[in-house]
Structure formats: C-alpha cells, structure tokens
Amino acid sequence: MRYILRNIRLFMTNQRGIYLLSIAAVMSSVFLLHFSYSLYQSFMKEKDAQSVEADWLDVELQDLYTQKGDPNDSDYRIIPRKGTKYVTIKDLKRLLKKLSEEFQKEVLDVGTEVVVDNVPYICWFGVENGEIVMSKQYRDNITAHSLPEGRFFTEEEYKEGLPVALDEAIMSKSQKTPYIDSIRSKDRKYLTIAGKKYRIIGKHFTYDQPIVPITSLPEDYPLHEFINFDFTKSVNSLQYTELKDVVEETLGDHASLPDMDLPDMDKIYLYNTMIIIAVLIAVVSALNFVILYQYFLEKRQEEIRAMRICGMKRRRAVVMFLAECVCLTLPVYVLSVFLYDRFALRMMSSFYTYVDDHYSLKLYLELFAIYYISSLIILLVSIWRRLQGEGRMRIGGGRV
Known part of the structure; x- marks a missing residue:
C-alpha cells in the first residue's frame, strides 16, 4: 500500500x-x-x-337536438331542430381524409351515432387510407359477446355499403320493441331503414336499434353527440393536436375536443x-x-x-x-x-x-x-x- x-x-x-x-x-x-x-x-x-391512461379521444358535437322520451328506452327519439346545420356523414368522411397516415395507423376504431328516422344508430368502423372500412376490433367484440345468431358484416359488404343489417335479438316473448317492429318485415328477413330494404344477416343484443354499415346510409344524414376515436395505445399530444386541428378545419364551431393534459412530445x-x-x-x-x-x-x-x-x-x-x-x-x-x-x-x-x-x-x-x-x-x-x-x-x- x-x-x-x-x-x-x-x-x-x-x-x-x-x-x-x-x-x-x-x-x-x-x-x-x-x-x-x-x-x-x-x-x-x-x-x-x-400522461393519461386514456386510449381514446372524443370529439364533442355541439349542435343540439330536441329529445323525446328516455334515452334508456326503445321509444327514445331525437328531433333535428329547424334552421340548424348538423355535422353529417359527408363531413365525417372529409375529416377522416384529412388525418395523416401515422394517425390512422394508430386508430383501432371510430364510433358515432347517426340519426336515422329520428333514432340514433350507433356505428363503429375503422379508417384506412382516409376511407371508412369495417372495424375488425368491433366485429370480433360483437361476434364473441353479442351475436347469438347469424354473422357480422364482411369487409366487402362494408366497403360497398351494401344494405345488410343485424337485427335486435328478442330476449323474451314479453319484450316490446315498437320501433324495430315498425321497420321489420313480416317474414323477419328485412328491415326498412332510410327508405331502403336491409337484409337481416344476424341478430345482436348490444343496443335497442339495428346495427348497419355506416357506408350504407345517405351521406347527408346527421350525426349525434360524438365522434369517438379508440387507439391501439395511450394517446399522445401529437395525436391530440392533429385531431384538434383537423376538427377545427373541417367541422368548425360544430365540434370541439375537450382539453386534455398530455405528454409534450x-x-x-x-x-x-x-x-x-x-x-x-x-x-x-x-x-x-x-x-x-x-x-x-x-x-x-x-x-x-x-x-x-x-x-x-x-x-x-x-x-x-x-x-x-x-x-x-x-x-x-x-x-x-x-x-x-x-x-x-x-x-x-x-x-x-x-x-x-x-x-x-x-x-x-x-x-x-x-x-x-x-x-x-x-x-x-x-x-x-x-x-x-x-x-x-x-x-x-x-x-x-
């Protein structure tokens, strides 16, 4: 030493x-x-x-409807107000086209409500190359948990906007579905929706309304309350900022994104x-x-x-x-x-x-x-x- x-x-x-x-x-x-x-x-x-654990972003639609009935009942109706310009399926498609490829790749599925005959239809779908496609995530969830009979839509049916539908499954003989009964054919093979005949390919018990491809509905039909984006992982500030900018550009004052505290990239x-x-x-x-x-x-x-x-x-x-x-x-x-x-x-x-x-x-x-x-x-x-x-x-x- x-x-x-x-x-x-x-x-x-x-x-x-x-x-x-x-x-x-x-x-x-x-x-x-x-x-x-x-x-x-x-x-x-x-x-x-x-950071937030949220793996979704919710675009809030600002235009109001006149509501009739209880939202939890099958007789619930929403009435468009005169003079009000609502966000439509066409506006939704313009919004999706503006999103970047990187953003779209991270989107798991998109959901919204379309007003059909004063009834809110819940539609879930995917987005690819700026176009609406079938959501495989939603298909798998419905097929695994809520499809007691028949099948889900194919990718081709969704892409082409073919008039196919999942009818509401009646759980008991005492169950009443006045709206569904009014649009269902006597042979229980078709539903009349938006003036078109929809072929029933399966039955579900997820909602009180039928499930149809959003691509099969007219583009001028209005949306109700929200456009929801589900992501494959937690949302970051770049995705939030991009969606906010695109919403402002395409939907203006008709929609907004709530403030979120997200990581600064x-x-x-x-x-x-x-x-x-x-x-x-x-x-x-x-x-x-x-x-x-x-x-x-x-x-x-x-x-x-x-x-x-x-x-x-x-x-x-x-x-x-x-x-x-x-x-x-x-x-x-x-x-x-x-x-x-x-x-x-x-x-x-x-x-x-x-x-x-x-x-x-x-x-x-x-x-x-x-x-x-x-x-x-x-x-x-x-x-x-x-x-x-x-x-x-x-x-x-x-x-x-």
Whole structure:
C-alpha cells in the first residue's frame, strides 16, 4: 500500500499536468453520470404526471337536438331542430381524409351515432387510407359477446355499403320493441331503414336499434353527440393536436375536443436528446482518464520492466495498477458527488420540476457501483494489454 501511495505522490508531482487532466476527466464523468440520471428521473416523473391512461379521444358535437322520451328506452327519439346545420356523414368522411397516415395507423376504431328516422344508430368502423372500412376490433367484440345468431358484416359488404343489417335479438316473448317492429318485415328477413330494404344477416343484443354499415346510409344524414376515436395505445399530444386541428378545419364551431393534459412530445424529445448527450460525454470523459493513465504508464516503462525482471507476475502488477487507479479516483469521486448533491442538484431543481433535492444513500451507492465496475473493466483490459506488450523484452541482447 505504501508503494502505491508513493507512486500516486510521484504522479502528482512529476506529471502534474496529466494528473490535473485525470482529475478533471473523473470529475466531469461523475458529474455527467449523475446529471444524466437526474434528467432521466425528472423525465420519467414528468411523463407520469402528464400522461393519461386514456386510449381514446372524443370529439364533442355541439349542435343540439330536441329529445323525446328516455334515452334508456326503445321509444327514445331525437328531433333535428329547424334552421340548424348538423355535422353529417359527408363531413365525417372529409375529416377522416384529412388525418395523416401515422394517425390512422394508430386508430383501432371510430364510433358515432347517426340519426336515422329520428333514432340514433350507433356505428363503429375503422379508417384506412382516409376511407371508412369495417372495424375488425368491433366485429370480433360483437361476434364473441353479442351475436347469438347469424354473422357480422364482411369487409366487402362494408366497403360497398351494401344494405345488410343485424337485427335486435328478442330476449323474451314479453319484450316490446315498437320501433324495430315498425321497420321489420313480416317474414323477419328485412328491415326498412332510410327508405331502403336491409337484409337481416344476424341478430345482436348490444343496443335497442339495428346495427348497419355506416357506408350504407345517405351521406347527408346527421350525426349525434360524438365522434369517438379508440387507439391501439395511450394517446399522445401529437395525436391530440392533429385531431384538434383537423376538427377545427373541417367541422368548425360544430365540434370541439375537450382539453386534455398530455405528454409534450417536443419536451420528451429534448429530454431524450440531453440524456443521450450526457451519457456519451460521460463515457468519453471516462475513456479520457484511461488514455491519460495509459500515458502515465508509458512514462513508467522502465519501472515496469524492472518489476517484471524481479519476478513480479502480470496478475499482481495489474492488481497494483488498478489499486493505484482506485486510490487516485476514489477521493475525487466522493468530492464530485458531494459537490453535485450540495450545489448542482439545487440549481437543477429550479429548471427541472421533478429533480429531487437529494438522493438516497442506496441510489448513490448504485451509481458508484455502475461507474466503478464499468471503469475498472475498461482499465483492466487496457492495463493487461499494456503489460502484455512488456512480456517480451530485450535486456542486453537476451530474451526474458
């Protein structure tokens, strides 16, 4: 140990410039290691605070109808008001065409209510290349849970807008469905909807109204209350902003999106970039120390050869040099962490909301282990290769 401390003292006095650069490299890598972790922690906490679990966006239609009856009963009716211009299926199609391909790829299905004969028909569908298509998600849900008889629409039927329908399944003989009874043919094979004959291909018990392809209804039929977008995963601010802009452009004052607190994608990108840069600089700083120590070993070639001639094994020499590195860098590491905890973190907290004023001892020990394990591995490889180069040496014309 005394010999190791002697070597460090000689390094400090004889190679002062290299020593100071080595200290700077260690301090900068320690600072940046902790800084990158602080950014990561702040980013994750801010993301959790801002993110929502919602995987849907609901466009609220502003134009009101006159309501008659209880919305939960089959005799419920909504009457369009005179002089009111409502959002129609045609407007919906224009909206879908304006959405980007990236947005459409994330949409699982879209739902809305279409007013047919003063009755709200719930329609769920997908969107692809700006066009309305059959929703496979909705088909699978209906088929698995609410289709006691028959089948669901095919993709071709939905694309072509063919007049096919799912009739309401009557659960008991006492059940009355006056609206359905009024549009159902006597042979129970057809429904008359929007003046057209719809062939019944199955029965469902999801709603009080029939289910029909929205593509089969006239484009001038109005929508009621909402246009709902379900997504494959949680909504982000880019999707929200895009839909809001498209709604304002195509539907104007007739629709709006409720305010939602969503992750800021620009801030997420900035955080990610800063973290990556900080980590890269920390790695470069750590490598700089290795390079500087290599230079120090270069200056000690004669000493290394003398030790090898005297019988010091390579393994023992490696351990000695690693011990020198630890003794040299450990005080600098502790000082750097102290300065970071007492000063840097407090300064950062004024810029980053979710950076803690101090970390736990356990966290500091974990970061210490990460730093030293990775640094010692690099140093071990570097020193071993250096000593390997000294394995065959010429002394007085002979070989050792």
